[in-house]
Amino acid sequence: xxxxxxxxxxxxxxxxxxxxxxxxxxxxxxxxxxxxxxxxxxxxxxxxxxxxxxxxxxxxxxxxxxxxxxxxxxxxxxxxxxxxxxxxxxxxxxxxxxxxxxxxxxxxxxxxxxxxxxxxxxxxxxxxxxxxxxxxxxxxxxxxxxxxxxxxxxxxxxxxx
Numbered sequence: 001x002x003x004x005x006x007x008x009x010x011x012x013x014x015x016x017x018x019x020x021x022x023x024x025x026x027x028x029x030x031x032x033x034x035x036x037x038x039x040x041x042x043x044x045x046x047x048x049x050x051x052x053x054x055x056x057x058x059x060x061x062x063x064x065x066x067x068x069x070x071x072x073x074x075x076x077x078x079x080x081x082x083x084x085x086x087x088x089x090x091x092x093x094x095x096x097x098x099x100x101x102x103x104x105x106x107x108x109x110x111x112x113x114x115x116x117x118x119x120x121x122x123x124x125x126x127x128x129x130x131x132x133x134x135x136x137x138x139x140x141x142x143x144x145x146x147x148x149x150x151x152x153x154x155x156x157x158x159x160x161x
Contacts (some may be wrong), residue, residue, distance in 0.1 A: 012081045060154040068123055068146040083115055084108040099141035124149050
């Protein structure tokens with residue numbers, strides 16, 4: 001359609017008035033589209049802030065210690081007793097007692113005492129008592145306890161794991 005403003009001015013005015021009647025409808029549609037886009041933008045902004053906040057959290061480390069049972073103490077006492085016949089190794093319910101009666105066997109005593117951690121794969125040993133000379137009727141004695149230790153890590157942004 002060719003618009004000639006000199007000859008067809010009536011047609012031009014009719015077309016303009018028809019388009020002006022649709023203007024409020026177009027404006028309303030644009031407003032609805034803008035509200036929807038604004039809602040998506042706010043939602044995206046909130047998600048981005050939550051992810052950024054979680055990424056800034058430091059991981060948490062906890063150490064769980066569990067004492068070993070009597071069977072484990074008996075097994076280790078049996079192995080340690082084989083290392084030196086001069087050292088007495090006795091398993092109790094909650095510990096292992098290592099002692100010698102003859103002070104000349106001190107090197108053997110230290111060998112057995114130092115070997116306990118070396119033969120252990122999953123058990124961490126802690127000396128509860130160590131007496132190296134003149135100990136209540138013994139030349140040297142030590143009482144050691146075993147624990148299994150497990151490190152648990154709570155990673156960043158994983159609140160429920």
